Amino acid sequence: MGKLHLHQVKKFYGHFEVIKGVELDVTDGEFIVFVGPSGCGKSTLLRMIAGLDEVTSGDIMIDGARVNDLPPVKRGIAMVFQSYALYPHMSVFENIAFPLRVERMPEDKLKAKVEHAARILHLDQRLHQKPGQLSGGQRQRVAIGRAIVREPKIFLFDEPLSNLDAALRADMRIELAKLHHQLQATMIYVTHDQVEAMTMADRIVVLNAGEISQVGAPLELYHKPANTFVARFIGNPKMNFLSVTCTNVSEAGVEIDYKGQKAVLPVKPREGAVGKQLTLGIRPEHILLGDGDLTLTVVPTVVEHLGAQTVAYASAEGIDENFCATLSGSAAIRLDAPLRTGMRIGDCHLFDESGQAFERRVELTEIDMDILSSSAS
Structure with missing residues (x-):
């Protein structure tokens, strides 16, 4: 024992x-x-x-x-x-x-x-x-x-x-x-x-x-x-964080505003969240080239070509830390050239003012649950 x-x-x-x-x-x-x-x-x-x-x-x-x-x-x-x-x-x-x-x-x-x-x-x-x-x-x-x-x-x-x-x-x-x-x-x-x-x-x-x-x-x-x-520590490269504002809560989730773009995250709402500054998290591997539920234009400052993947570090307005995207190895990224990126709301995480995560409202799929179970066993 x-x-x-x-x-x-x-x-x-x-x-x-x-x-x-x-x-x-x-x-x-x-x-x-x-x-x-x-x-x-x-x-x-x-x-x-x-x-x-x-x-x-x-x-x-x-x-x-x-x-x-x-x-x-x-x-x-x-x-x-x-x-x-x-x-x-x-x-x-x-x-x-x-x-x-x-x-x-x-x-x-x-x-x-x-x-x-x-x-x-x-x-x-x-x-x-x-x-x-x-x-x-x-x-x-x-x-x-x-x-x-x-x-x-x-x-x-x-x-x-x-x-x-x-x-x-x-x-x-x-x-x-x-x-x-x-x-x-x-x-x-x-x-x-x-x-x-x-x-x-x-x-x-x-x-x-x-x-x-x-x-x-x-x-x-x-x-x-x-x-x-934990979101910052687990995952490599680390998660990106964006400052957003809560504009509404409902049974559907929490509505946030990012630079005039609104989207509803499928998380459990909390009283008193409306009007608060929240943090939106998105992992580099979930960044899309082009459009998404939310979009962000960034300027690549460092590009790492790793063969199967290309890791781009970029600057963006209103973001203090480097914004990072893990893209396909064939992605054509140019230094100092504005790049339009997007993100799906389903890939995003939401954290309150103290950094605690909002609980997801939508359950993981059966496949996801099987993966988590096998990881724990």
């Missing part, structure tokens, strides 16, 4: 509150990813779960038992760090076996466990080698093997791929996903890379300034962000 429950967990450094009453349940066998910008508290939260940092207040429960006062070795966890932390003078076998030797495990049982972990990680032909003879990806697999042999209730990963190049990171993402499927173990993974989060997680926990902004399956966060922070 590997159930984890965090109840109102807080962490202070002096008078500075780093973690602000986090409440979270992780079920047995889940792959949970903590994401957020630098300084949001994701690594601090992971270290508290591991027992490397003390909890100021609140409870950390593993399989129903409170572990706040237990040392890391007694918690049934194993942690893989950003640095491989391997012993350079020891062989791969001895590096993997090290925690078992500390426990004084009988040699025959130790050998069987190390060889089993090595087979899972495709290291069985390298057990005699030293870390200096291995690639970065192989070294990280050795560090993971050292965690596997302990048979922990929960695996903890603190940005384990950040030292690898882009190609190796992609390969290791696949290997970690396979490992989770094979072990069926509970895994909690910290990263600032949303690609890692979106491709590996059963659920993503988005942290902002020590608080949870939203928890959900990857595609749920993409399609239904709870606020502008």
